[in-house]
Amino acid sequence: KLQRPSPDSALQYAQFLAGQSRPAEAAALVDRILAFAPEFGPAHLERAKILAGGDDNERAAAEAELALRYAGTDKAELRAAHVFLAKTYFALQKLDQAREHQQWVQANP
Numbered sequence: 001k002l003q004r005p006s007p008d009s010a011l012q013y014a015q016f017l018a019g020q021s022r023p024a025e026a027a028a029l030v031d032r033i034l035a036f037a038p039e040f041g042p043a044h045l046e047r048a049k050i051l052a053g054g055d056d057n058e059r060a061a062a063e064a065e066l067a068l069r070y071a072g073t074d075k076a077e078l079r080a081a082h083v084f085l086a087k088t089y090f091a092l093q094k095l096d097q098a099r100e101h102q103q104w105v106q107a108n109p
Contacts, residue, residue: 007037014046023050041070041077045084052088061088079105 010033017026027050033043048063064084071077082101089098 004036007033007040007043011042011046023053026050039070041067045081048084057088057092
């Protein structure tokens, strides 16, 4: 029996790929991470960033909502998801939703 791979190290490599302007490779790796760790919130947020970079803000917001749901009590993950959602909803002209996430960020420095 093989151990489950660490989603953290794989995510770091996906982030490296995205930073090297290799979003297709990063997206493929994030897909693989989510195949074995579907509730790994940071991978959902990374997928959201990749989608937003490709101007697919609707799907990016949906992925970021998943990241928020799976963040649990991790303040850094919660903050990153709320910041991303505030920006993305603003770009989508969904101002009420953007304001809700912005208020959370301001209330939780």
